[in-house]
Amino acid sequence: MPARLYLDAPLSADAELALPAGAARHVQVLRLQPGEEITLFNGQGGEWRAEIVRMGRQSVEVRVTAHDPVERELPIAVTLVAGMPANDRFDWLIEKATELGAAAIEPVVCERSVLRLSGERAERKREHWQAVAVAAAEQSGRTRVPLIAPVRTLSQAAALAAADADTPNWLLSLAEAVPMARRMAQDLGGGVGRLRVYSGPEGGFSPAEETLVRGIGARAISLGTRVLRSETAPLAVLAALGLTPPSDRAS
Structure with a gap:
């Protein structure tokens, strides 16, 4: 399989262009030579x-030859609103969420967050996490790269979501909640194109935060009787959405 590289630039057949420094270094590390083929994508759909x-x-200079309109995205654009776990576990979450098809990831600071970030x-x-998402998209065959949003508080993220009444909101909760399979059948039929999933940090959302998110219309869902880590729970949702045929979601 040819090397896959993301370029944040317009692409068109017969165009000649110089690869940016990072992509050029990748090609040189792989010891590729003139005449060999690579695959490019810019997040606008398909591959080149x-x-x-x-x-x-x-x-490294390349000539773009042809476009392939292939798409490997989830049928639903899923935004993860995720309480940031500590250490490097958020890097891991972004990498795996990208592989599983997340359309966007919104890092949020919560009451129980260990990792607290602000300012520069x-x-x-955020720039580092966006680079992690790019690398994961290159590796996994994604044709689009998830957008990593600026770090916000949970209340700021909820206020923005409240203005988007067309997107269903799910809250991963250990309190009273509907099993995810049932919620999928209830919420994701009829051609729903977007979904926002709220997942807490270590220790989960506080009761006040759950009330806040429920207050914007989020429906609480359960992933079963086991307690999953903060970096595992949202991935379970993405995996289930990716493995469930569209016809089953609408049943």
Whole structure:
């Protein structure tokens, strides 16, 4: 399989372009040579075949040859509103959520959050997480890259969601909740195109935070009798959505 690279740039057949530094370094690490083929994608849909035409010590130039309209995205655009776990576990969550098809990830600071970010440190982290998502999209065959939103408080994220009445909201909860399979049948039939999933940090959302999220119309769902880690629970939702045929969601 040819190397896959994400380019944040317009692509068109017969265009010749120089790869940005990171992509060029990737090609050189793989020891690819002029005449060999790579795959490019820019998040606008599908993939582009390209041929390496020139290589310098630190530069790589390619010619775009043809477009393949392939799509490998979930039929529902899922946004994860995730309480940030500590250490590097949020990197892992973003990587795996990208592989499983998340359309966007909104990092939020909650009452029980260990990781608390703001200002320039939060923006540097967001840029790092966006790079993690790009690498995971390249590896997994995604044709689109999830958008990593700026770090917000849960209340800020909920206020933004309240203005988007067309998108169903799910709350992962250990309190009274409907099993996810039943909620899928109730909420995701009839051509629903988007979904927002709220998942708490270590220790989950506080009672006040659950009340806040329920207050914007979020429906509480249960993932079963076991307690999943903060970085595991939202992935279980994405995996279930990806493995359930569209016809079953509407039944």
